[in-house]
Each structure stands twice: as C-alpha cells, then as structure tokens.
Amino acid sequence: MSIFHPDFYQLLLHIDQDFASEARTQRCRCCGGVLHSARYPRKPRGLPCEARSDCDFRYSFCCAKCRRRTTPFSVRFLGRRVYVAAIMVVVSAARASAGTAAASRQLDTLGVPRSTVAQWRTWWRTQFVSTPFWTLGRADFVPPVETDQIPASLLERFTATQAPTPLIWLLRWLAPLTSGSAASNVREGR
16 A cells, blocks of 8 residues: 555554544543543645545544643654655655655655755654654664664565555554653553
C-alpha cells in the first residue's frame, strides 16, 4: 500500500482509533477522572483529496474533573507538523537515500518545498537523535542504525523485518514521540 493511496490513510485512522480507545479507558493520569472527547481539527498538507477526511482531526481527550488534556499516540501525525507523519518519513527517507528519478518525481507531486524537506532532515539528524526516545529505542536495532541516514536507515530496518507494511510498523514504533501526555504515561509505567 502506498502513501498515494487513500486506503493507506484509512488504515492509519483505524490504528489511531485503537490508540484513542486505549487512552480513553485509562482515565485521567492526574486525577483519575473520566475522559471526554476533545479532538481538534488538523489541515494536513500533501494528502490525496480522497484521504483528507481521514486526517482532518487529531484525537484528544479532556478530563471531566481537572480539565487536563490527554492526547493519545498517533501514526497519522508526528507532532504539530502540517504534513502527516507518513509523508514526512517517506520524503525525508527518499531525499536522504537519493531515490530513483521516477520516485523523486512522484514525491514532487506532494508539493513539499525543498526548504521543508531540509528542515525535516535537520530535525532527524539533530533533534530526533537527541531525544530520550531514540536514546532508549536505538537499542532495538542490531547492528546500530546509521544516524546520518535516518529515517531511510530506520525504514530499511523495518523493511527487512516487518514486510509487507514497513512504513506502518515504523510509524507505530515512532508513535510514543507523537504525544507528550501519552508518552509520560509510558515513562511512568501507566
């Protein structure tokens, strides 16, 4: 399945729904209150028209007692970026590994400016590799992943072990990065 196919984003939406259901059943991490839906709108770029409705909101919850927000993990969004996570990973990986001319032309149809791709590549090589998530997570890969080729080198590892959907497995692996509130639950053992 390709990032250019709308069914890919429906699958990502279903994974996010599972993450949201799990987060909601855990209740508020601060006071134990009931969590109510408080999803917020998103306007991601680069998607096929048919997939926009699958990525036009982010799941989030608000505690009925203390009003604190809980945002579950996501495979659709990587932080507050305006492009969906799959596009960020694939475009960054293709540019890092200098894919074929045909692949580059197809990626150019997404309309991601070169300056944005350069910012993503800088993020992968500096901020991502300095996160506690990566400090702990890199131990999952033997031999070590080439950090100067991330995310291409990560995608290669998932291609070798998680076929036929390596991108989805990589996005699931990256999911703890997508939520400060949900990630704190993981760190605290909740």
